Amino acid sequence: MIVTIDAGNSRIKWAAHDGQRWQDRGVQATADVARLADDLGRWPENVRAVVCNVAGKAVGDSISSLLARRGARVSFLKASAEACGVRSSYEIPQQLGADRWAALIGARAALGGACLVVCAGTATTVDLLDGDGVFRGGLILPGFDLMRAALARNTAQLPLAEGSYREQPRNTMDAIVSGCLQAQLGAIERMFRSIADEPGARCLLTGGTAPRLAAHLNIPFQLMDNLILDGLLRFAASPGS
Structure with missing residues (x-):
């Protein structure tokens, strides 16, 4: 086991x-x-x-x-220059977060083609994996809940919002929730552009906030329950791990 x-x-x-x-x-x-x-x-x-x-x-x-x-x-698991069919183009491969590396390994095993790997938790990471299995780089931004909390903590009159997503928000609660979601969605969709024309390209979404993002995403995507755990399992089965 x-x-x-x-x-x-x-x-x-x-x-x-x-x-x-x-x-x-x-x-x-x-x-x-x-x-x-x-x-x-x-x-x-x-x-x-x-x-x-x-x-x-x-x-x-x-x-x-x-x-x-x-x-x-x-x-x-520690990030490296290459593992399980994934090659890193990070300037210093060992500085990549282990969670991002595990998710990339899991994504390669699950899809085998070009994809955008999004882990939506406390932070949101958005990583590009091309069709040859090369990790080309990615983003780190505050997660949805961290964005909401930052506004509540660092402004005098903005609450920790529990509003709803609206295309054109007309109250403060909805404006905060929609703004934080739009920031997440915009980063993901902009990053996806560079692989959008590759055959079968899609976004793989994992993490606690993934379902909330998926509800409003305008690119091909697939929800993955435990992409990091899938990557760890793949790594465990690899020679020399």
């Missing part, structure tokens, strides 16, 4: 794969990383675990310690 763990800024997601299919999965707040111990009894001892961690050293150390109690064989 292979256990994949995606430790993000806000949430830790995990799933267990028996070699044929996903068997079990869970999610919890990153701040409650110690609660991962509650799930350890559901996994065999000496399990193989592959981890993607962008939540900092303390979280990574906690995960390592918890897995060690079960004798797990643990490896942490």
Whole structure:
């Protein structure tokens, strides 16, 4: 069995794969990383675990310690110049976030063609993967909820808005929600232009805010439940991982 763990800024997601299919999965707040111990009894001892961690050293150390109690064989995915059919054109490949690298690996395995890989969580990342499997670069911007929170925190009279998306908003709540969504959608659709003419090109969307973005996106897209976990599984099966 292979256990994949995606430790993000806000949430830790995990799933267990028996070699044929996903068997079990869970999610919890990153701040409650110690609660991962509650799930350890559901996994065999000496399990193989592959981890993607962008939540900092303390979280990574906690995960390592918890897995060690079960004798797990643990490896942490790090970005590299090439892995699993994906080649990086990042100026310093090792500086790419492990979550972005895992998502690109998962996208290559899922589609095998040109795609825009969007991870919509605390931050939104928008990464270009061409038909030859070359990661050509990407964007990082505040996620939808972080944008709303920034307006509420840094302005005197704007609230944490719970409005609705409108093409032409006519109240403050809708104006904030629509503006934050338009910023996300605009970044995604502008980046997609460079691969729009490639056969079968589409946007692969993952993350907690992905469904909200998908409702208003005007490019070909596909929602992916756990693209980062899919990438970790692909990496775990690769030679030398």
